[in-house]
Amino acid sequence: MTAEPSSAGLEAAFLENREKLVRFLRARGAGDAAEDLVQEVWLKITASSPGPVASPLSYLFRTADRLMIDRFRSVRQAGLRDRDWTQVHAGDPPGISAEPSPERRIAAAQEAASILALLDGLGARVAAIFRRHRIEGAPQKTVAAEMGLSLSTVEAELRVAYRALAEWKEREK
Incomplete structure (x- = not known):
């Protein structure tokens, strides 16, 4: 070649x-x-x-x-x-804390208390299902088995809680 x-x-x-x-x-x-x-x-x-x-x-x-x-x-x-x-460079900037201010902590605590009161007002079972699933992270099947309920009942109770939280959020805007 x-x-x-x-x-x-x-x-x-x-x-x-x-x-x-x-x-x-x-x-x-x-x-x-x-x-x-x-x-x-x-x-x-x-x-x-x-x-x-x-x-x-x-x-x-x-x-x-x-x-x-x-x-x-x-x-x-x-x-x-x-x-x-x-x-x-991932730390907090000098002089600025990542911790929320005392005012924000108080406001967050009041908001959490308001939400927990709202959930308790929906009934003990709805509040328990919501806490176990959304706060503690248990799967819906596990919650249903632990409480002796059907999966569809757990889902229905969660929908009640979600609807109430959505309405609360709209009111708080």
């Missing part, structure tokens, strides 16, 4: 095999970045003059593969850098 002139041979090989390069990069995990990487291959071969290339297609695939690896490493490093920066 004879060596072809660098730019003419590479550019012709690129233009003929552009779709193959895109498929190759997607198969290697480039995903949506495949088109961008192929564009980078084009820019690289048009901006440089590597000399005569005996196998232009192999050269293009190697170039595309290396660019994809470089991009992967760059993205990974950026992620690590961001994670490290976040860990270093």
Whole structure:
């Protein structure tokens, strides 16, 4: 096989095999970045003059593969850098506490008491089901089994609680 002139041979090989390069990069995990990487291959071969290339297609695939690896490493490093920066700077800003103010604590306690009173006003069973499921995190099936109720009864009682909470929220706006 004879060596072809660098730019003419590479550019012709690129233009003929552009779709193959895109498929190759997607198969290697480039995903949506495949088109961008192929564009980078084009820019690289048009901006440089590597000399005569005996196998232009192999050269293009190697170039595309290396660019994809470089991009992967760059993205990974950026992620690590961001994670490290976040860990270093993740505290509260100087002079500002993440703790709520005493006024906000009192308001939250009053709101919680109001909601608990609302739930208790719906009946002991509704309040118990709501607390067990939504506050303690028990699955509805578990709540039904523990209380000796059917799953549909538990769901109906939760709907009563949710409706009452939605109405309360509308009133409090």
